[in-house]
Amino acid sequence: MKPLGPIPAGFEALHGELAISGRKVSSLVEDAGRTPLFVFSKGMIAERIASLRAAMPERLKINYAIKANSFAPLLKHVAGLVDGLDIASGGELAMVQAAGVSGERVSFAGPGKRDEELEAAIAAGVTLNLESENEARRALAIAERLGKTPRLAIRVNPDFEPKGSGMKMGGGAKPFGVDAERVPALMREIVDAGCEWRGLHIFTGSQALDADALIETQANTLGLAHRMASEAGMSLPKLNMGGGFGIPYFNGDTQLDIEKVGTALGERFETLPDTLADAELFIELGRYIVGEAGVYLTRIIDRKESHGETYLVTDGGLHHQLAASGNFGTVVRRNYPLAIASHFDAEPVEVANVVGCLCTPLDRLADKAHLPRAEVGDIVAVFCAGAYGASASPSAFLGQGPAEEMLV
Numbered sequence: 001m002k003p004l005g006p007i008p009a010g011f012e013a014l015h016g017e018l019a020i021s022g023r024k025v026s027s028l029v030e031d032a033g034r035t036p037l038f039v040f041s042k043g044m045i046a047e048r049i050a051s052l053r054a055a056m057p058e059r060l061k062i063n064y065a066i067k068a069n070s071f072a073p074l075l076k077h078v079a080g081l082v083d084g085l086d087i088a089s090g091g092e093l094a095m096v097q098a099a100g101v102s103g104e105r106v107s108f109a110g111p112g113k114r115d116e117e118l119e120a121a122i123a124a125g126v127t128l129n130l131e132s133e134n135e136a137r138r139a140l141a142i143a144e145r146l147g148k149t150p151r152l153a154i155r156v157n158p159d160f161e162p163k164g165s166g167m168k169m170g171g172g173a174k175p176f177g178v179d180a181e182r183v184p185a186l187m188r189e190i191v192d193a194g195c196e197w198r199g200l201h202i203f204t205g206s207q208a209l210d211a212d213a214l215i216e217t218q219a220n221t222l223g224l225a226h227r228m229a230s231e232a233g234m235s236l237p238k239l240n241m242g243g244g245f246g247i248p249y250f251n252g253d254t255q256l257d258i259e260k261v262g263t264a265l266g267e268r269f270e271t272l273p274d275t276l277a278d279a280e281l282f283i284e285l286g287r288y289i290v291g292e293a294g295v296y297l298t299r300i301i302d303r304k305e306s307h308g309e310t311y312l313v314t315d316g317g318l319h320h321q322l323a324a325s326g327n328f329g330t331v332v333r334r335n336y337p338l339a340i341a342s343h344f345d346a347e348p349v350e351v352a353n354v355v356g357c358l359c360t361p362l363d364r365l366a367d368k369a370h371l372p373r374a375e376v377g378d379i380v381a382v383f384c385a386g387a388y389g390a391s392a393s394p395s396a397f398l399g400q401g402p403a404e405e406m407l408v
């Protein structure tokens with residue numbers, strides 16, 4: 001038997017079934033017309049943002065990184081609750097524009113921005129987080145051709161490694177950002193070229209659950225921003241401090257202590273150096289905002305035995321839930337939180353493997369999980385499906401197509 005990850009707080013049984021935003025899964029599936037189905041809870045997202053705001057210093061602004069989940073109704077909902085949105089492509093720019101978000105509230109990071117993407121972003125008044133000197137020069141040339149003043153910030157490849165992050169994106173050689181020691185010169189170059197100077201972006205990593213490690217990373221980030229600004233002889237109008245707030249996916253993971261992080265950050269903000277004194281200070285979060293508010297529902301199509309093991313074969317799988325299958329950034333596969341949604345309050349009585357419908361051994365949703373008895377037709381819920389589900393899975397694989405999505 002292998003343990004399942006912890007089911008996020010806020011999910012309860014209603015007449016024996018899992019309920020999301022007070023509605024039974026059977027009725028949600030009926031409304032959607034089919035499984036597989038992602039259901040995202042509006043209320044849980046709003047509560048999450050409210051608790052973040054309560055824990056963080058008032059001065060801190062919160063951006064949503066839409067790569068985590070760009071489902072249009074969800075994006076519109078989140079956009080109304082956060083201060084800004086971070087995008088990573090021209091496609092994501094079109095999504096935020098469709099959600100009615102003005103370019104002023106959007107910043108665009110990501111290596112390899114094409115000329116058309118730079119042009120669309122500059123025309124929309126989006127802040128570009130520049131990833132290299134070449135990109136800076138291309139952006140300035142495009143802006144000149146358009147007769148626009150570009151809003152430019154520099155993404156920094158920090159000279160420190162974050163501790164406690166599941167995915168590190170800073171320290172040493174990286175394709176992201178400009179190496180810290182070259183940043184002051186680039187700051188002077190783009191400001192002299194007449195851009196609207198938007199400060200620095202320092203994103204070091206993702207999926208951190210350890211408050212002390214995050215506190216240290218944030219202190220290092222503020223210190224580095226100050227050093228670069230002093231060297232360039234400039235102050236920073238904005239500093240995007242990155243994010244990396246994680247959520248518990250696996251057995252043994254615990255919730256990040258955001259009160260502790262917020263208190264430490266508040267103390268830092270009391271003693272900011274001159275270069276940062278007037279800066280707008282941001283964090284950018286994806287999974288922490290939406291991850292736990294989403295559930296993936298998939299129906300059991302077959303129940304079979306092989307060499308003494310039970311397999312519950314579902315109509316979903318890694319084509320919608322690559323991360324839950326263990327094939328998106330994990331070295332050792334562990335079980336996500338999962339339940340038999342049709343019998344959410346039933347006791348576990350058997351050990352079963354839950355697999356998807358793809359003909360690959362990679363397509364697993366739970367290994368040797370202790371579950372209530374489930375039959376063909378029952379619905380399985382995979383939790384922590386609000387982030388990097390549909391937006392980070394190969395939905396075209398084997399002609400399966402995307403899942404339904406619903407915000408309730």
Ligand SMILES: Cc1ncc(COP(=O)(O)O)c(C=O)c1O
Binds near residue numbers: 169
């Ligand atoms: C630049 C940047 N911002 C934000 C995020 C969002 O990370 P998370 O969803 O873990 O908060 C990422 C994730 O890779 C990123 O690369």
